[in-house]
Amino acid sequence: MKILQLETFRTAVPLHTPFKTALRTVKVAEAIVVKMTCENGIVGWGEAPPTVVITGESLSSIEWSIQQVIKPAIVGEDLLNFEYLFQQLHTLLVRNSSAKAAVDMAIYDCLAQQCDLPLYQFLGGYRKELETDYTVSVNSALEMAEDAAAYVKKGFDVLKVKVGKDDIETDIKRIQEIRKRIGYEINIRLDANQGWESKAAIKAIGKMEDLGLNIELVEQPVPAHDIEGLKRVTDGVDTLIMADECVFTPHQALEVLKTRSADLINIKLMKAGGIYQAQKINDFAEVCGVECMVGSMIETRLGITAAAHFAASRKNITRFDFDAPLMLAEDIVVGGITYKGRKITFPAKPGLGIDKVKV
Incomplete structure (x- = not known):
């Protein structure tokens, strides 16, 4: 063919x-x-x-x-x-x-x-449904707290909160304000997007632990090139640390895994070059006892549908960050995954299940 x-x-x-x-x-x-x-x-x-x-x-x-x-x-x-x-x-x-x-x-x-x-079955078919988190963008503490409360009201029980743009104290105030609004039952993940240096990251995460802010994980706290710094943070705090921008390829994943520089790995198809290489990263991580999340860039339901199919196919992928299509004012995809609040389901169609893309 x-x-x-x-x-x-x-x-x-x-x-x-x-x-x-x-x-x-x-x-x-x-x-x-x-x-x-x-x-x-x-x-x-x-x-x-x-x-x-x-x-x-x-x-x-x-x-x-x-x-x-x-x-x-x-x-x-x-x-x-x-x-x-x-x-x-x-x-x-x-x-x-x-x-x-x-x-x-x-x-x-x-x-x-x-x-x-369906692609998720072609790739392994471990699960038939996913639940996504929702991302809280960097803004003032009060605005972030209002956004977090709005997402919780819509049924999201895991929030991914962006930090790392300003000083540590400002970030901590943001998390404190969010906790005041949503309580402690909602799961919070932080994503610093390389915004801290290792010493600052250890100080910030340690203080959040002392304050009892109950953070599930912190994603890529240090610059992507600083694997040694990432390991220092991982070793220096109790909170789980997730590698993101420092892992594009299977070789990079292997380096992080060999050195135990992170507790978790965030796989994105746009970093890995697609599903073929993403499977290798997940396989390496699984052998090393490290769970993975599958995330995304700001993509339409087209790209997210592919990522979701991959994520649903493997047991070792335990966290899902697929909220990008919910941020868009328009939908150019006919078919593909369906959202109902935080739940994602797959169409009973072969492949991605996409009928048309409005291009």
């Missing part, structure tokens, strides 16, 4: 509220959408958002990588020789992980459709 065509389209969907982290503020979710067509009529979809501050990719670089490097290498090849396709994808082009991820999604979508299976 040959791949006949690989097309790319640009999309831009506004957010209903700006998304703010220590690294950036996003008002519009831009992306390159990939459409793969096979000779038997099967169509597969993929998505790659430009996240310059994390992956280093822009809309133009993603588009160029797919059209000028990846497309010539795989169009005309047999889809069922998928190991060859993935080797081509990951050896012809270094880095450019989001561009690879979009094509990877489309390949897996087509493969699962060919087997007449």
Whole structure:
């Protein structure tokens, strides 16, 4: 079954509220959408958002990588020789992980459709339903507390709170204010997005522990390159520490796992280059007794549907961060995963279950 065509389209969907982290503020979710067509009529979809501050990719670089490097290498090849396709994808082009991820999604979508299976079952089928957290953007303490209370009222019982943009005391006040509003039954995860140095991170997390703020985990407290600093934080606090931006590849995951530099790993398809490599990261982590979360960038339901299928397929993936589509003012996807509050369900259709993307 040959791949006949690989097309790319640009999309831009506004957010209903700006998304703010220590690294950036996003008002519009831009992306390159990939459409793969096979000779038997099967169509597969993929998505790659430009996240310059994390992956280093822009809309133009993603588009160029797919059209000028990846497309010539795989169009005309047999889809069922998928190991060859993935080797081509990951050896012809270094880095450019989001561009690879979009094509990877489309390949897996087509493969699962060919087997007449939903993708999560094609990949392993461990669970049929997921629950996502919801992210509280960086703002004033009172505004963050109001946002947190609003999300709890909508039924979200796990909140991912962004910190690391300002000084430690300001961050602690934010968490204290949030706890005043939502109480202590709601699970809180912090994401510093590389915003602290190791000593500051240990001080901040230690103080939050002393104050009894009941934080489940802190994600990527230190700069991505500082694996030694990450290990110091992990060893220096009781709170679980999750690696994120420091783990793009299986090799990077292996380094974090060998040195026990983090308690958990956050896998994102846009960092890993797609499901093919993400499976390897999760497998390494599982062998080492380290659980994983699957997260995302600011993506539409297209990219999140692929990530959710992967997350549902594996036992070792125990946490899910798939709230991005809930932040968008429009929905360009017909089919795919369905949200009911914090619960995510999968369509009873093969592949990603996506019927159409409005491009």
